[in-house]
Amino acid sequence: MPTPYAYFQGDIVPLEQAKIGVMTHAFNYGTAVFEGIRGNWNEDDKTIYLFRVREHFQRLQQSCKILQLDLHDNIDRLCELTLEIVERSGYEEDVYIRPLVYKSSEQVGVRLHGLESDTVIFITPFGPYLDIEKGARCHTSTWRRVDDLGIPPRAKVTGIYVNSALAKTEAQLNGFDEAIMLNADGHVSEGSGENIFIIRNGRIITPMPSDNVLEGITAATAVELASKELGIETVERQIDRSELYIADEIFMTGTAAHLTPVVEVDRRPVGDGKPGPITSQLSAIFFDAIKGKNERYRHWCTPARTRVTS
Numbered sequence: 001m002p003t004p005y006a007y008f009q010g011d012i013v014p015l016e017q018a019k020i021g022v023m024t025h026a027f028n029y030g031t032a033v034f035e036g037i038r039g040n041w042n043e044d045d046k047t048i049y050l051f052r053v054r055e056h057f058q059r060l061q062q063s064c065k066i067l068q069l070d071l072h073d074n075i076d077r078l079c080e081l082t083l084e085i086v087e088r089s090g091y092e093e094d095v096y097i098r099p100l101v102y103k104s105s106e107q108v109g110v111r112l113h114g115l116e117s118d119t120v121i122f123i124t125p126f127g128p129y130l131d132i133e134k135g136a137r138c139h140t141s142t143w144r145r146v147d148d149l150g151i152p153p154r155a156k157v158t159g160i161y162v163n164s165a166l167a168k169t170e171a172q173l174n175g176f177d178e179a180i181m182l183n184a185d186g187h188v189s190e191g192s193g194e195n196i197f198i199i200r201n202g203r204i205i206t207p208m209p210s211d212n213v214l215e216g217i218t219a220a221t222a223v224e225l226a227s228k229e230l231g232i233e234t235v236e237r238q239i240d241r242s243e244l245y246i247a248d249e250i251f252m253t254g255t256a257a258h259l260t261p262v263v264e265v266d267r268r269p270v271g272d273g274k275p276g277p278i279t280s281q282l283s284a285i286f287f288d289a290i291k292g293k294n295e296r297y298r299h300w301c302t303p304a305r306t307r308v309t310s
């Protein structure tokens with residue numbers, strides 16, 4: 001039987017032993033940064049492929065700088081620890097790995113300085129997040145994306161996810177799958193946990209990082225695959241809300257969401273209301289790449305061979 005393990009206070013322990021106290025600073029004030037890493041199960045070679053682990057830890061390092069958190073382990077060690085957790089836990093399905101660096105001091109008082117930091121990494125089984133086949137029905141959120149002048153969205157700060165949760169819940173309670181957030185200027189920013197791309201006249205367009213988006217690793221993957229495999233370069237520029245209504249195709253990218261077509265925005269069908277041709281082509285290439293099936297992109301995938309068979 002698979003048993004989840006975690007890296008906690010410097011050791012790898014069964015997940016159930018990784019507990020923090022109620023006075024922990026990060027629990028009280030949202031002063032932590034995190035990552036989400038996918039482990040994609042490949043049934044043919046009975047292997048979980050961890051996707052772009054190093055890039056996730058590089059982004060974690062940047063988030064730590066922004067939030068004045070000390071990352072005690074170097075990137076090589078964090079990659080090794082992640083592999084060790086996946087292999088020991090023994091899952092034979094898609095998994096999600098969650099590294100967090102948090103202000104671990106048990107102290108009351110709002111600030112970033114003068115506090116201890118600690119790192120935790122845990123694993124959980126994780127299936128599809130949005131409907132990749134049918135596509136997602138989205139609406140434009142009434143919640144604006146947080147601004148770099150408030151809490152920088154380029155850092156994956158736990159506290160920022162209140163903004164995402166407000167938007168996601170509003171979308172779902174209104175009968176949609178996902179929210180599209182505009183930034184304070186009213187330009188398209190991103191989903192609650194995804195970057196967004198529109199396709200107009202064969203051109204792929206995505207908001208700029210300065211439109212208050214997380215600089216997504218899946219987005220960078222989609223941009224590279226579109227260029228190398230389809231010969232389509234992606235343009236980064238501001239996107240107006242009304243462009244969502246006339247786009248030929250829209251898709252979202254994210255570690256959880258993979259590459260999900262958007263088939264409806266604000267009750268208007270995108271294109272003919274079905275996943276479009278460029279999105280579908282890109283999606284097929286993407287899923288082969290993340291499951292270690294394409295030799296050209298094997299360097300993105302770290303194979304984890306589980307030690308327990310169920």
Ligand SMILES: Cc1ncc(COP(=O)(O)O)c(C=O)c1O
Pocket residue numbers: 036164190191192193194195213214215216217218219253254255256
């Ligand atoms: C707000 C937000 N935008 C975009 C993304 C996509 O980033 P990535 O592809 O690196 O997972 C995520 C997911 O981590 C996210 O939470």
